[in-house]
Amino acid sequence: MVERSTDDAGFDPFADIEASPRGATPLAALAAVLGVLAAITGLAAILGPIGMAVGLVAHVKGSRFGMPATVLAAVGMITGFALTMYLR
Numbered sequence: 001m002v003e004r005s006t007d008d009a010g011f012d013p014f015a016d017i018e019a020s021p022r023g024a025t026p027l028a029a030l031a032a033v034l035g036v037l038a039a040i041t042g043l044a045a046i047l048g049p050i051g052m053a054v055g056l057v058a059h060v061k062g063s064r065f066g067m068p069a070t071v072l073a074a075v076g077m078i079t080g081f082a083l084t085m086y087l088r
Contacts, residue, residue: 024063031055031069035076042084048077 034051038044051073059066 024058024061024066027054027058027061028063028065028069031058031066032072035069035073037076038073039076039079039083041080044077044080044084048073048080051076 031051031054034047034054038047038051041047052070055066055070055073057066058069
């Protein structure tokens with residue numbers, strides 16, 4: 001058994017490495033942009049899932065815009081698929 005000293009009593013080995021909302025807001029903006037690009041371009045199959053993944057990463061990192069950006073990327077992907085099928 002490993003003895004723990006009193007100086008690392010507050011140590012949590014499962015704590016988040018960097019859960020900073022300051023670094024997550026640009027990720028949410030990137031996810032939103034990818035969702036819009038998925039709707040406009042014919043690359044919905046590529047940009048939609050990437051935007052959703054980036055939005056989820058922003059949500060996990062603590063950005064309040066992460067989940068709305070994820071939903072926007074999903075809606076953009078569905079819209080992009082619909083437009084692509086309609087225009088072909």
